Amino acid sequence: MRLSIxxxxxxxxxxxxxxxxxxxxxxxxxxxxxxxxxxxxxxxxPSHTLTITGSCPQGSxxxxxxxxxxxxxxxxxxxxxxxxxxLPVGHAEIRDIPGMYAILSSAKISNILSPTGQxxxxxxPGFEEVYKRCEVxxxxxxxxxxxxxxxxxxxxxxxxxxxxxxxxxNLEGAVSIEGHQFTAxxxxxxxxxxxxxxxxxxxVRDGKASLLCQNKFLVTSSGLADWLATKARTDPxxxxxxxxxxxxxxxxxxxxxxxxxxxx
Amino acid sequence: xxxxxxxxxxxxxxxxIIGLGGLVGFLSGxxxxxxGFLLTPLLILAGIPPMVAAASDSNQIVAAASxxxxxxxxxxxxxxxxxxxxxxxxxxxxxxxVQIIKVLAAxxxxxxxxxxxxxxxxGMIGSFMFIESANALRRRAPVFDDNRxxxxxxxxxxxxxxxxxxxxxxxxxHLTTSVIFPFLLGVLVGMLAAIxxxxxGFxxxxxxxxxxxxxxxxxxxxxxxQIVLTCVNVTIQQAIRNHTVxxxxxxxxxxxxxxxxxxxxxxxxxxxxxxxxxxLAVIVLVVMxxxxxxxxxxxxxxxxxxxxxxxx
Numbered sequence: 001m002r003l004s005i006x007x008x009x010x011x012x013x014x015x016x017x018x019x020x021x022x023x024x025x026x027x028x029x030x031x032x033x034x035x036x037x038x039x040x041x042x043x044x045x046p047s048h049t050l051t052i053t054g055s056c057p058q059g060s061x062x063x064x065x066x067x068x069x070x071x072x073x074x075x076x077x078x079x080x081x082x083x084x085x086x087l088p089v090g091h092a093e094i095r096d097i098p099g100m101y102a103i104l105s106s107a108k109i110s111n112i113l114s115p116t117g118q119x120x121x122x123x124x125p126g127f128e129e130v131y132k133r134c135e136v137x138x139x140x141x142x143x144x145x146x147x148x149x150x151x152x153x154x155x156x157x158x159x160x161x162x163x164x165x166x167x168x169x170n171l172e173g174a175v176s177i178e179g180h181q182f183t184a185x186x187x188x189x190x191x192x193x194x195x196x197x198x199x200x201x202x203x204v205r206d207g208k209a210s211l212l213c214q215n216k217f218l219v220t221s222s223g224l225a226d227w228l229a230t231k232a233r234t235d236p237x238x239x240x241x242x243x244x245x246x247x248x249x250x251x252x253x254x255x256x257x258x259x260x261x262x263x264x
Numbered sequence: 265x266x267x268x269x270x271x272x273x274x275x276x277x278x279x280x281i282i283g284l285g286g287l288v289g290f291l292s293g294x295x296x297x298x299x300g301f302l303l304t305p306l307l308i309l310a311g312i313p314p315m316v317a318a319a320s321d322s323n324q325i326v327a328a329a330s331x332x333x334x335x336x337x338x339x340x341x342x343x344x345x346x347x348x349x350x351x352x353x354x355x356x357x358x359x360x361x362v363q364i365i366k367v368l369a370a371x372x373x374x375x376x377x378x379x380x381x382x383x384x385x386x387g388m389i390g391s392f393m394f395i396e397s398a399n400a401l402r403r404r405a406p407v408f409d410d411n412r413x414x415x416x417x418x419x420x421x422x423x424x425x426x427x428x429x430x431x432x433x434x435x436x437x438h439l440t441t442s443v444i445f446p447f448l449l450g451v452l453v454g455m456l457a458a459i460x461x462x463x464x465g466f467x468x469x470x471x472x473x474x475x476x477x478x479x480x481x482x483x484x485x486x487x488x489x490q491i492v493l494t495c496v497n498v499t500i501q502q503a504i505r506n507h508t509v510x511x512x513x514x515x516x517x518x519x520x521x522x523x524x525x526x527x528x529x530x531x532x533x534x535x536x537x538x539x540x541x542x543x544l545a546v547i548v549l550v551v552m553x554x555x556x557x558x559x560x561x562x563x564x565x566x567x568x569x570x571x572x573x574x575x576x
Contacts, residue, residue, distance in 0.1 A: 040268060041268065042267060042268055042270075042512065043265075043266070043267060043268070044266070044268045044275060045266055045275070046266050046275040047275075073569055073570075074372060074569070074570040075372075075567050075568065075569060075570060076372045076375075076567070076568050076569075076570050077566055077567055078563050078566045078567075078568065079566070084560050085559050085560060086559060086560065086561075086562060086563055087373075087376050087559075088372055088373055088376055088568075088570075091371070091372040091570065139372075153566075153567070154567055156567075157565055157566060157567020157568075158567060158569070160565050160567070161565060161567070161568070161569060189275075190266075190268055190274065190275035191273060191274055191275070221270070224512075225268050225270040225512070226270070228270045228271070228511055228512065229270040229271065232270075232271055232503065232507050232509070233507060236503045236504045236505075236507055237500070237503070237504050239503050239509070239511075240499055240500035240501070240502070240503025240504055240509065241500055243323050243499055243500075243503060243509050243511050243514065244323065244326055244495075244496040244499045244500055246327075246511070247323050247324070247326035247327035247330065247496075247499070247514065247518070248326060248327070248330045248492065248496065250327045250330075250518060251326065251327040251328060251329065251330025251331040251333075251334070251492075252330050252331065252334050253331075254327070254330075254331040254522055255330065255331030255332070255333075255334035255335055256334070258331070258522075258526060
């Protein structure tokens, strides 16, 4: 009798519990970025800190991928010339590469995902997804056998520059989980591109990663920094004349105040 | 305290940039020479993209030279006729230089060329100053600073310039010469202003004194006058063609250099001319050596972002 009552109840509770998890992975979980808009002004710090929070299924690890808008970069490759000087010996343009790319995880990715699983989800610590996504155009076509190697060399060189500038990050253990909630902090450097950033949140369990939810945050510039950058781009003649006249005015003012030149 | 440079697209410590401007301004005031040839390489070494460093330095020079030109014009030290001839050359050279930068940026060679031009020019100027000052110290007799009292020998270029067509008399400079040579001098300095972000006084003033035969004080005043307008032209051209003038950087640099120049001028009065020049020669050669080191030592990363087209 007791068994006939408790067994259906236990089954019901188990199903309800799993239903809760299913709804989380189907996209109804919350993912917040705070602040939702990062404003870059004249007096911005070298970096902003963005806090990403959300809910996650019990017992899962969390991997966050933050991707900026794509940009194009013209690159030089240095080589030895004249026997002793390092000068540009090759040029290429990398198109459609994210200017910022970060992977933050609650555990070491190689411990929770197999290499195949990492590649399928685009969560490789070495940013392999970026290598696949972007396009490389060489100024002079290299020999067919050298294309793949050169392509990788240019992309890895640019990624290295980005990593040094804090633009490409791979932070294992940066996501902390408490119960059903996770929190992570992303350092967003001032040199990162403006625009709309995507945050992808993956739950990893039993060696499999599934996209739990995604969100966006915005990086904009405002105030004098924005006005100057816009004016320099859209109205360069006015900007140039303004810069020159301002310098003359300041110089004359200093000349009058100090009564002598400040050198040249 | 940090400031975001909207054209260089980087955040810098404002006190560091003021310090850099102040240091160069101090040296400028101490030695009585332009600081442009030191400021641009120091900005490059501090991580500012070379194109932005050169263009912004040109704009900063407009402000610095304006104050000097104002003072000299009040003292009657500006040969306006000569200044206009130099200026025509400066405008031509400046426009050519900006185009050269644009072409070099398009083919990704601008950073390398700016560095090489700096190494060559700093090497020549530094070596010449060092040898000249060392000789002066040995003789215990000033040579360069006091050339107001010395009559420079008539050079072969000066004799040639006097035989060329389109001769004009420059009353303030007490000379009659063809306009061709000062025009070409203006072209050279205009090109250097665009490529290196310098005023060019370190070439123009000795050339005006030793080759054209102008009185030193008039050469300095006229040089400052033409620098203002040549660098105004370069600033506008750089803004239009290369979008590389960072006004925020300019304002911070000028703030530092103005204070530094006043302090330098006060300290400079206590030192002897040849001691100052040998010290300046050493500084110039050290900056050159740092740039040579950058060129000959294998870079950590063979790939670099071309400053003509990064991140667009």
